[in-house]
Amino acid sequence: MRLLLLSTSTLHGEDYLAYALPTIAGHLPSGGRVAFVPYALADRDAYTARAATALASVGITVQGVHRASDPRAVVDAADAIFVGGGNTFRLLRALQRTGLLATIGDRVRDGVPYVGSSAGTNVACPTIRTTNDMPITEPAGLTALGLVPFQINAHYVDADPASTHMGETREERLEQFLEDNDVPVLGMREGAWLEVTETTARLGGVSGSRLLRRGAEPVELPPGADMRDLLEVSTRYDT
Template identity: 65%
Template structure:
């Protein structure tokens, strides 16, 4: 597998994919890109935005929503990018169109798969660690399972000076672990996870100047720990149950 899983597509005061453009274009390596815009309602405008960011760098972009047979489009794709938006809407659409199995198979066969935000969420076993509101109801929360651990893009550290008394992101993920025995990788804004089979690496730079590092892992046994660089051991941990 070759995966590029971005926490976010746009940094503050930056253009779309600008903060990761060298990594993105290197990952795609000139492949014709099939873009999946189902996480947003205006699919034409979303595809045009992606094309505007990537085509000047030599990446041809086609929105899958324009294909007469979207399953065949994925089966024949050179590379796929699943964009961000609402994770529930994205998963629901992929389920209704019968795309999950083909997308999973192609990614596992080595087709480059790139995700951002919601597109990163669905690379995990389920979408139970998304931050999004359930504006639609998928038939299940089961996702692609390309990595054996849960993903939480846009991970946000609690502001110690905030007067907000609602649950923090860490508290919500702790609640998840009370009910689900699988590690969770929280990716801060500006960072991404690059996967080459079972070799995985955290790259990018967290936008927040006060963030301790690019990413954080939560597990039942080990609690929370800051991570950076090589993250290949998280595959072993998730599969062996050491995160329980």
């Protein structure tokens, strides 16, 4: 497998994908054709056009799967797969209904490069239980692609010590997840990404991440950190 999992598609003040574009270009086959999955947003045409414009600058052709009578055929014919961000519940429901959940999983495990951003990163995990999104739609279960054996929290934000907000912090919410599930959670801040093969996993990007495990103190991780140990974890849900 070859995965590039981005916490976000856009950094503040920058164009879409700009901060990660060189890495994306290196991850995708030169001159290749990418199946773009825009189901996480409602305006799928506009979203696909945005991705196509960004990737055209590095010689990549984009085809939106939503325009095909059989989206699975687009994925089967593509040189790479890019699953865009938006609402993770909306995305997963569409992947289930189109049959793409199984098709994408099969192709990626056969070696087709995968790029996920935000919601597209969330669905690379075993489940979408650590997404930040509101369940605006109801998928048929929370099981996702399972391309990595651990959970990711995209858009991870640290608590602001100066804030008067009395609600739960992101870390507290993830600790609640760990009370019922014994699965490592990688909190990826804006600008972080994770590159994964079957035997390697390494953080990249312009910001660090935070690893949370049941019964352990969170660990700070800088860009460049070797995360291969996460590929060997045993996981237990609803424990």
